[in-house]
Amino acid sequence: MLKKPFIHPFLPVLLLVAFSCWLLALTSCAPNANMQGRGNDAMQGEWKQVPEAVNNQLVTYTLYNFKFTCDSFFVAMQTHSRVNYGTDTCMNKGQWTEYVKGRYQQTKDTVWMRGFFCNPNYSLKNPGGCFRSGVYEAYFKVENVADTLLRLTPTSSVLPVTLHLVKRTNCVPKPL
Numbered sequence: 001m002l003k004k005p006f007i008h009p010f011l012p013v014l015l016l017v018a019f020s021c022w023l024l025a026l027t028s029c030a031p032n033a034n035m036q037g038r039g040n041d042a043m044q045g046e047w048k049q050v051p052e053a054v055n056n057q058l059v060t061y062t063l064y065n066f067k068f069t070c071d072s073f074f075v076a077m078q079t080h081s082r083v084n085y086g087t088d089t090c091m092n093k094g095q096w097t098e099y100v101k102g103r104y105q106q107t108k109d110t111v112w113m114r115g116f117f118c119n120p121n122y123s124l125k126n127p128g129g130c131f132r133s134g135v136y137e138a139y140f141k142v143e144n145v146a147d148t149l150l151r152l153t154p155t156s157s158v159l160p161v162t163l164h165l166v167k168r169t170n171c172v173p174k175p176l
Contacts, residue, residue: 034176036072040068044069047165048065048163061159070171071105072103073103074099075099075101076099076120081095090129099119102136103115112137113136113139139156
């Protein structure tokens with residue numbers, strides 16, 4: 001008579017756990033893309049906001065200059081204020097500029113911009129100092145008014161940002 005082999009009672013559980021871990025490791029990790037994404041073709045280029053008459057009636061307003069390259073953006077935000085928010089050495093008599101670089105994604109009519117405050121030369125800004133530093137995150141409703149006119153309405157404001165095309169560029173994805 002043949003003798004049955006001994007199978008430890010925990011062996012099926014151990015095999016199930018090992019298989020589950022292997023399957024989880026296989027499906028949960030995906031390598032990051034090694035190329036820059038394409039972004040929105042209609043937004044590629046340099047865009048500048050022209051001051052509007054309503055700005056003179058506001059206590060504080062900001063003018064935006066965007067540069068979209070594939071799925072990346074760089075923005076210079078020129079703020080004008082009649083209120084002194086800090087030392088005059090920082091605020092330069094009510095006028096100052098902040099810079100942000102990052103990536104954007106568009107889903108339907110909303111563009112999500114996430115990046116970091118930086119210096120004019122694109123280097124990351126050290127925390128502290130006169131202006132904001134760290135993470136920048138903004139959502140805009142985007143509307144292509146014309147081939148050379150783009151309207152971004154921030155979800156945190158009611159005033160739209162109307163941008164005029166300064167220079168059209170084409171996306172040439174770069175390795176990351």
